[in-house]
Amino acid sequence: MYAPVRRGCSKLKLPEHVREYLDRKGIWELFPPQREAVEKGLFDDENLLIAAPTASGKTLLAEMRALHELIESHGETRVVYVVPFRALAREKYEELTNVIEFCREKGLEPTIEISTGDVRRPIRELRPGITVTTAEKLDASLRSRPSLVEEVDLLVLDEVHIVGDRNRGATYEALIALVRTFREKVSLLALSATVGNAEELADWLDATPVISDWRPVKLEHRIVEVPSASEKDAKVRKLIRKCLREGGQALVFLYSRRRAMTEAKNLSRTVSGLLSEDEKKELRTLAERVSELGEGEETEILAYAVMRGVAFHHAGLTAEQRALVEDAFREGLLKVVVSTPTLAAGVNLPARYVIIKDFGMRLGNEIKPTKNEFKQMAGRAGRPGYDDMGLVFVLTTSNWKELAEEYVHSEADPVQSRIWVSGPQLRRFLLGLVAAGFCRQIADVMRVALNTFMSSVNIRPEDAVLSSLKMLVDWGFLEELEGELTATKVGHAVSQSYLTPDSAKFLLRCMEEVGTEENVVLPSITLCPDFQPAPISSKSRELSTLDAFMGGSPSIEADEVLELAVEEFGYDDWELERRLAWAEALSDWVSGSPDRSILRKYDLYPGDLYRAKDDAAWIAWGMSRLARAAGITWRSPLLSRRLEYGVPKEALELTEVEGVGRTLAMRLYRAGYHSVRDLAEATVPELTRVRGIGEQLARKILESARRLTGT
Known part of the structure; x- marks a missing residue:
């Protein structure tokens, strides 16, 4: 377009x-x-x-x-x-x-x-x-x-x-x-x-x-000083009306997912009156599609806004919903997208107006946006072939105006290498070099290290490489003899699982010292660094210890998992509570609880839940490989697949049938279909009695089930 x-x-x-x-x-x-x-x-x-x-x-x-x-x-x-x-x-x-x-x-x-x-x-x-x-x-x-x-x-x-x-x-x-x-x-x-x-x-x-700094569309920055943050809403509405009346589209950037949703809902009331009847008809169809691709309050708000020509976009949406929003904006059907800065970094989505509403925010120890984030967001202004000029509006109060001026008139910051300060990622890289057979000597590893960006700018890698290799040897993942390096059996398993050695070391300790039953494995997964928890509400938990979370099983020293995590990673109470809340959410997921129930209970976004279950399924799979390599009995053989599909073990077999996902598997199980053979022996009229199954899907399920059972 x-x-x-x-x-x-x-x-x-x-x-x-x-x-x-x-x-x-x-x-x-x-x-x-x-x-x-x-x-x-x-x-x-x-x-x-x-x-x-x-x-x-x-x-x-x-x-x-x-x-x-x-x-x-x-x-x-x-x-x-x-x-x-x-x-x-x-x-x-x-x-x-x-x-x-x-x-x-x-x-x-x-x-x-x-x-x-x-x-x-x-x-x-x-x-x-x-x-x-x-x-x-x-x-x-x-x-x-x-x-x-x-x-x-x-x-x-x-x-x-x-x-x-x-x-x-x-x-x-x-x-x-x-x-x-x-x-x-x-x-x-x-x-x-x-x-x-x-x-x-x-x-x-x-x-x-x-x-080159050449752009096909000229870029103009306008710093808009507002008396206070509360005055920004009216200014944004005014800019949106002006943009749409000129035939343009707009991107609005905020740093909060929740505020992006609220902003989109509020702006939709402004935009809806500027739409044609044909556009409204197309948008109603688009909103129906949005509703089909997710559940929960966020999906309802997104569908409401989309029907009126506006959407929000952030990592909490499902991948399918984000793709739908992106495509509809490119096609000109959606007029405004309110987004967190992740969109600016990851997707090519230009607009006539870019409105940076959150300028000069303190998030932790950082001032947002950073200069490079600002450049990325501003760079989305101007649609080649449609706009003669892209306009960037920076809404700021007087105390941040000087910084805004600096960002507008200065060059982008230089790129700095992260590899030698990345810790776990560096150790994963080095272990992979040896385990995959790329490097057999320390000198070989150094040869690769000298090809990194950090080395090319005269920062020598020797100390970081040698100290990381020593850790890998001390942890039992590598063996070193007179400069010769070999990966141990466990080291090979760590490398091929793509876990960081730091997480693998912790998970091995949990399995060796606590156990491999599911009620131990789930919190072990969420307490390891490779599981990167999205925001979650822990208010539903009235459990002050991991022992209580795990049901107080007398055969397991449950608090030991928690103690291991604190010992290895130094988590504070807030981080522990957040990670344990995720363990409980994933426990609900593999028990077959409805998506909507989990999203509401833990105040989650759908995209966050689905990414978390994917990461947990990968880590559980990696743990099974580690256990096998270390000679540990693995007592959760179905957990990785259950995390992937979100069903209890009794219904897992049903997910092998084409067309049967999580929700349908649970409905079929409750309707009395407990195996693939049960489905193969059913009839089309019988299957269509299950909610969500029409005649076409029933035939597809029967064909797949009969093929799997050879009947």
Whole structure:
């Protein structure tokens, strides 16, 4: 929708197949940073770093490079397109599909695949064509199949500035260092936002830099001083009305999920009166779809707002709901999206107006937004092909006005490496190098370490590497003899499970010293650092100790799990209470309690619950592998699958049937269907008596059940 019309450039030297591809997309002129990239070797097998603002055409450069290499190799090149976020993977997959379709029209047979999420299911092979994946998924896959690194021909690193992110940066940087060390012939195309040290990033990647501040739509910042925070609401409403009457769309950024919901609901009353009857009809259909994709108060508020042309967007929504909001905004159906800053970092969603309502907030020890967060949010202003100018409105009180001026007129901050201060992620990286067979000596590990970004800016890695390797030896995950490194049996299990060694050490202690029964495993999972708990209400819990939580079983020293967590990680009372509340919520989940009941009881967002159960299922699976490697009897064999599907063990078998998810499995179980064979012996009229099953779904269930039972 936002692709601009470009005309009048035919002198640039482009391969004929690339020119034909651009012609089909209606592109007759490249943007300045795109032209510079071509001139600096985009089609000459050169490593390039493109550092440019949002909407300056970086993704098109990746399409052109991938297309050229696929055509030149007769469809045999293997392109790996790495993104930092799953939502971005979906977006890039859809865009890169055009490249594959073009190649197939030329008689070639490359494929395109998307592989994100569950690290329990690693990438087994890289087929000729394009694989879109996340850094975590590719990193985890290399532990199970290290030879994958030899299959990477072109590595596209999207949002490569993410190496400076405190959460994901270490893994992204480690992956790049690994591939560059063990796949010397790999070609690199790195795409970055405008950062303060793009030249340093390029030097690290042995890449030619293409650095530009050019934007297809001019950006204008307007700092709006308001007397007090309470005055901001009226100002936002006024700006929204003006934007929509001009035919534009708006993004409003806030730092609170709850306030984003409230803001969207309030703004929907302003926007609804500016919609046409046709738009209202389409929005009613969209709202119905939103309601089908989730439960709870948040879904009800989202559907209410969507029906009136507004949505909120944050990580608490389900992935399907977020995708629906993003697509409807791109299509112009939704007029306003109120979001937390995560949208600015992860999804390409431009708007005519960007309104930064929360400027100068104190969150913990930080002032929000940070300068780079501000640049990311502001960069969403201006829709190429639709707007002559993107407007950024910064709403601030007088005491924060000077900082706002500084942000507007200063350059982005430089990217800083996180890898040597990342602790658990660094140890996971080093253990993986040895366990997967990439490194057999300390000198080999150092060779990889010297390929990290931090090392390239003259910060030596030796002390951090040696101290982390010593920890891994002390914990029993590695053995070292005169510089030779080998992974122990347990170390291999830790590496292939993709748990951090720090979490694995704690989980092993819990299993060895307390037990592996489900009522021990669940709190062990939520108390380990690899489980990253979203906000949750613990008010429903009247349990002051883990012993009470676990039912006071006389055979288990329940408080010992709690003591181990405090000993290992130094949790305070608030953190312990939060993590134990999650253990109880997950206990309700595997017992088959309805989603709506769990969401209400713990004041949760659907997206948070579903991510938590996915993480818990992965950690439980990892624990089972650790137990097997350590010779510990694992007494929770079904827990990982029950966490995945959210059903008690009695109903788990029903989820094997196609079309039967969590809710339907519980309804079928309560209706007397306790096994796949029970379903196979049913009839269509009998199944349609179960709420939620129509004739078409009944036939699908019967066909699947009979296939599974061979009847």
